[in-house]
Amino acid sequence: xxxxxxxxxxxxxxxxxxxxxxxxxxxxxxxxxxxxxxxxxxxxxxxxxxxxxxxxxxxxxxxxxxxxxxxxxxxxxxxxxxxxxxxxxxxxxxxxxxxxxxxxxxxxxxxxxxxxxxxxxxxxxxxxxxxxxxxxxxxxxxxxxxxxxxxxxxxxxxxxxxxxxxxxxxxxxxxxxxxxxxxxxxxxxxxxxxxxxxxxxxxxxxxxxxxxxxxxxxxxxxxxxxxxxxxxxxxxxxxxxxxxxxxxxxxxxxxxxxxxxxxxxxxxxxxxxxxxxxxxxxxxxxxxxxxxxxxxxxx
Amino acid sequence: xxxxxxxxxxxxxxxxxxxxxxxxxxxxxxxxxxxxxxxxxxxxxxxxxxxxxxxxxxxxxxxxxxxxxxxxxxxxxxxxxxxxxxxxxxxxxxxxxxxxxxxxxxxxxxxxxxxxxxxxxxxxxxxxxxxxxxxxxxxxxxxxxxxxxxxxxxxxxxxxxxxxxxxxxxx
Amino acid sequence: xxxxxxxxxxxxxxxxxxxxxxxxxxxxxxxxxxxxxxxxxxxxxxxxxxxxxxxxxxxxxxxxxxxxxxxxxxxxxxxxxxxxxxxxxxxxxxxxxxxxxxxxxxxxxxxxxxxxxxxxxxxxxxxxxxxxxxxxxxxxxxxxxxxxxxxxxxxxxxxxxxxxxxxxxxxxxxxxxxxxxxxxxxxxxxxxxxxxxxxxxxxxxxxxxxxxxxxxxxxxxxxxxxxxxxxxxxxxxxxxxxxxxxxxxxxxxxxxxxxxxxxxxxxxxxxxxxxxxxxxxxxxxxxxxxxxxxxxxxxxxxxxxxxxxxxxxxxxxxxxxxxxxxxxxxxxxxxxxxxxxxxx
Numbered sequence: 123x124x125x126x127x128x129x130x131x132x133x134x135x136x137x138x139x140x141x142x143x144x145x146x147x148x149x150x151x152x153x154x155x156x157x158x159x160x161x162x163x164x165x166x167x168x169x170x171x172x173x174x175x176x177x178x179x180x181x182x183x184x185x186x187x188x189x190x191x192x193x194x195x196x197x198x199x200x201x202x203x204x205x206x207x208x209x210x211x212x213x214x215x216x217x218x219x220x221x222x223x224x225x226x227x228x229x230x231x232x233x234x235x236x237x238x239x240x241x242x243x244x245x246x247x248x249x250x251x252x253x254x255x256x257x258x259x260x261x262x263x264x265x266x267x268x269x270x271x272x273x274x275x276x277x278x279x280x281x282x283x284x285x286x287x288x289x290x291x292x293x294x295x296x297x298x299x300x301x302x303x304x305x306x307x308x309x310x311x312x313x314x315x316x317x318x319x320x321x322x323x324x325x326x327x328x329x330x331x332x333x334x335x336x337x338x339x340x341x342x343x344x345x346x347x348x349x350x351x352x353x354x355x356x357x358x359x360x361x362x363x364x365x366x367x368x369x370x371x372x373x374x375x376x377x378x379x380x381x382x383x384x385x386x387x388x389x390x391x392x393x394x395x396x397x398x399x400x401x402x403x404x405x406x407x408x409x410x411x412x413x414x415x416x417x418x419x420x421x
Numbered sequence: 422x423x424x425x426x427x428x429x430x431x432x433x434x435x436x437x438x439x440x441x442x443x444x445x446x447x448x449x450x451x452x453x454x455x456x457x458x459x460x461x462x463x464x465x466x467x468x469x470x471x472x473x474x475x476x477x478x479x480x481x482x483x484x485x486x487x488x489x490x491x492x493x494x495x496x497x498x499x500x501x502x503x504x505x506x507x508x509x510x511x512x513x514x515x516x517x518x519x520x521x522x523x524x525x526x527x528x529x530x531x532x533x534x535x536x537x538x539x540x541x542x543x544x545x546x547x548x549x550x551x552x553x554x555x556x557x558x559x560x561x562x563x564x565x566x567x568x569x570x571x572x573x574x575x576x577x578x579x580x581x582x583x584x585x586x587x588x589x590x591x592x
Numbered sequence: 593x594x595x596x597x598x599x600x601x602x603x604x605x606x607x608x609x610x611x612x613x614x615x616x617x618x619x620x621x622x623x624x625x626x627x628x629x630x631x632x633x634x635x636x637x638x639x640x641x642x643x644x645x646x647x648x649x650x651x652x653x654x655x656x657x658x659x660x661x662x663x664x665x666x667x668x669x670x671x672x673x674x675x676x677x678x679x680x681x682x683x684x685x686x687x688x689x690x691x692x693x694x695x696x697x698x699x700x701x702x703x704x705x706x707x708x709x710x711x712x713x714x715x716x717x718x719x720x721x722x723x724x725x726x727x728x729x730x731x732x733x734x735x736x737x738x739x740x741x742x743x744x745x746x747x748x749x750x751x752x753x754x755x756x757x758x759x760x761x762x763x764x765x766x767x768x769x770x771x772x773x774x775x776x777x778x779x780x781x782x783x784x785x786x787x788x789x790x791x792x793x794x795x796x797x798x799x800x801x802x803x804x805x806x807x808x809x810x811x812x813x814x815x816x817x818x819x820x821x822x823x824x825x826x827x828x829x830x831x832x833x834x835x836x837x838x839x840x841x842x843x844x845x846x847x848x849x850x851x852x853x854x855x856x857x858x859x860x861x862x863x864x865x866x867x868x869x870x871x872x873x874x875x876x877x878x879x880x881x882x883x884x885x886x887x888x889x890x891x892x893x894x895x896x897x898x899x900x901x902x903x904x905x906x907x908x909x910x911x912x913x914x915x916x917x918x919x920x921x922x923x924x925x926x927x928x929x930x931x932x933x934x935x936x
Contacts, residue, residue: 147738175448175502209546210477217481223488224457231450234502236624240646240917246492253485270550306736307778315632315734316918386735386782389918496619496645 125205131368132194136338139375146380160331168327171233182229183325183332185221190339192218197346198273200356200363211272212260215347219256219302222340223249226304226311226321229333233324241320245304245311247390251397252301252308258405259291259298262412263351276355281421283354290408292352294401299344299378301393303337306382310390345375428469436462444510448503449494457487473546474553619645626921628656632734633924636931641912641920648912648920653905655934667891670696670863677883677897681932683726686719687876690858695883696892699870700863709815711856716874717845718759718855721766722752723877724838727928728773731835734925735782743769756855763846770839783832787911787923791829795907796900797879799927802837803829809875819851831926838928865890876900878928899933 140156171179195205196215208214223246230242264270266287267278285292301308312320325333349355349370356363439459443452460483467476495501510516544552557565626639633639636657642650660680668676674692678685690712697704704712725748732740747766754762773779789795789803800806801824808823810816824840826833849855867889873882879900886894904927911927912920 149742173504175451177451178454208473208477209550210474213474213477213481217477217484220481220484224454224484227450227488227491228454236622236643240624240643243492243495244646246488249485249488269547271547306738309736310918313736313918315736316921318631382736383738385776385778386732386737387918388778389781389916391916392781496617 124203127203128194128199128205131199131364132339132342135342135368135371135375136335138372139338139342139379142372142376143379146376146383160335163331163334164328166327168329171235171324174234174324175232177232178228179232180329182225182232182321183329183336185228186225186336187332187339189218189221189225190336190343192221193343194339194346196272197343197350198276198355199346199367201273201277203364204273207271207273210270212264212270212275212351215272215343216257216260219340219343222302225336229321229325230311235324237317237319237323238321241311241313241317241323244390245321247394248301248304248308248310251394251401252298255294255298255397255401255405256302258402258409259288259295260351262288262291262405262409265409265412266416272350272355276350276357279354280357283357284352287415288352288408288412290404291412292348294405294408295351296348296378297401299348300382303341303344303378305341305378307385307387308393309382309387313387316387341375341378342371345371345378348374425469429466432462432465432469435459436466446503449498449501450491451503453487453491453494456490457483460487471543471546472549474550617645621649632730632921634730634929634931637924637929639908639924641917643917646917648915648917651909651912651920653908655931657931658934662895662897663892667888667893670700670887670890670892671860673885673892673895674860677895681899681930683930683932684719684723684876684878686715686858687874688881690716691872691874691876691881691883692885693858693860694872694874695870695885696860696863696887697870698872699868699885699887700866701868702861702863702866704861706815707854708856708859710819710852711854712858713813713815713819714756714849714852714855715857716876717848717852718751718754720845720877721759721842722748724842725751725766725769727838728769728835731925734921737776740769740773740776756849756853759846759849763850766842766846770842774836774839779835780832782922783835783926784830786831786915786919787926788828788830789907789911793907793910794903795879796903797875797877797928798834798837798841799900799904799907800879801825802833803827807880809873809880816848819848821848831922834926834928863887863890878930878933879903881933897935899930899935901929901931901933902935904929905934 137156140159141151141153144155145151193215195218196208196211198204198207226245227242230238230240230245232238263275263284266284267275269275269278279287297308304311310316310320312322317323322330322333346367349367353370353374355370356367358366361369436459439455439462442455443459446452446455461480464476464479464483467473467479470476543549621642621644623640623642626633626641628636628638630637630639636655638654638656640652641648642652662677662680663673664676674689674696677692678689681688693704693712725744729741729744729748732738732742732744747762747769751759751762751766789799791803795803795806801808804825804827806823806825810821811823813821821844824837824844826837826840867887869884869886871882871884873880876899881900882898884894884896885892907927908924911923915923
């Protein structure tokens, strides 16, 4: 039963996100816009590349969707409302999202086109930058909760949200999450101006619809992860827990979608240098500081 | 047969099948990703055997490691797409012999030592993670820390070997 | 690599004759078209990059829209020639119309009045604002700076047809836009140090003035000096300096238009049946353009056009060589090429 509720709220959340993204890009609010766009995509002709690696071409979008759904499976929307409460939930989230990389490599290599191939391998470079910065803040969060279970992580924030307890970790995690979901300004694999759509360039019709849906699911999963790890999950006064989850997740997702409109795209070499030299040092410092505070302060 | 054994056989078979695909396919990228899915099947076997942390860790690490291997294959090998259908195997006799010896050694390691009784119940995943943590930071700390330092040294050394000769060449 | 096996194929020996890349790693070189309708590059520019992995190893640029003859069959009436030149270069028609008028008036020996000079100059400045805003919008589209693409595009459309009062109303929003763009986060990372144009390369317009010093045709024009024109330049010669230069010129043009007080589309006085040879230069938004015309009894029999984009075409090879793909595309974009000006 709870699985069904979560999947339905996921679908609703993805729809609301699509409406918000459309509003951010086009400037007017259109409630049926995504529905029409999805129908149009499903009805369009599927243009196939000439000599694709057929296996990867087909499997890429599907694997992306599977990775997103698996990641959503460990996000708690309310006490007890979670698809599977694994004891290693936070780690499982990361494992599922690692397949985003595999899926994009497949989607880039499959169509046998220059734009897609460059985009796919660029994403690997981006991944090397954000990979450590996704895992290390999670380590600090799990340290405070003394558990990897996402439910335990949320309940550990009852007195103080992690965004106040570990602000450095929060900043690093959010930036790394945007890199994982290839949101602007970290949208190297999907660069509309650089690569004419990158990995999405060679996909049309149904496959493109699956790719876009998968991306929405991943963005929701990452917003859910941010809320779970740093913004207190379902905790909050007056409203029911599920409502708080929904509000926070949509707010974080909308923020992630809109912040990139106001900056140009990063340069890959600089991003790698910053992530490794500055990012990892900060992440290690974060772990150290959180460890000291966790031993000394009783919250 | 219990459900657990059925799943074990399934994932074990998948691991072996993907491993065979690694060598049968002509495409380098397919080869790398087949190895990736072979490792994922092994991770799934860990999950079936209720070693949750190990299973999740294996699945996570192998995805990233094999992808990096894929790009190295694209960089260094000719015909990474496999369209030329070249025979990419070398030193066939030596590898057959080495493979055979490896198989015998693995079988010996499986059958000969006394592994003790089969565990009839395993601690819950939460308890397992705790025990693993205490083991890593207690008895096995020296091994893991020195392994970590060795890998870091190797990474730094490899990067330097790659970069420094180029700079000297440029001068 | 001998001794492993008799027929062992080593990468090093098999790729012996291939051109070497700069970091020593031999990879497959592919030719990728960044063709005429590429989002993020000027439309009509056919750029083919030879990519060595992610790095540019060579480039080849042609324009697919510069083939129109200046003279439609031998000779043309002067008024028709002006219209034809404006139509041939639709990105900056006003500047080229003014160029044609000035060259024909020079050939016929006619001097327009001071008022005509001023309104002509103001029209060119208005087009300069629109052109630079359009460049900003294109930069926004290329680098994923979606807000800039939308806002600069809207302001460009508003400016293009605005009169004097319209432009003074738009002055504040445009100033806010240029200020906000130059202070945008990550902008310095995206543009700083990219595509540095050497001091001795032939260049013109903002590309030239952004490397310290440079020249401007308007410095030698009495009308412009009377309106208070002073050449502005930036230091650095990289893409960031060029962006700053263009933003600076937008502000300067707004002030010049306010000083001129009148705008009119450049119109040709009655040539009659004059004959002679004439030449004129105009500072178009992209650089100095020069036109030589020969008149015979009121008909244009010969015309030679020299445009800034043709000069900048030669820079693409040096600016993109051994650069990462994203940086190379930003470099090409920062030159503000007009494929219509690349003739032949």
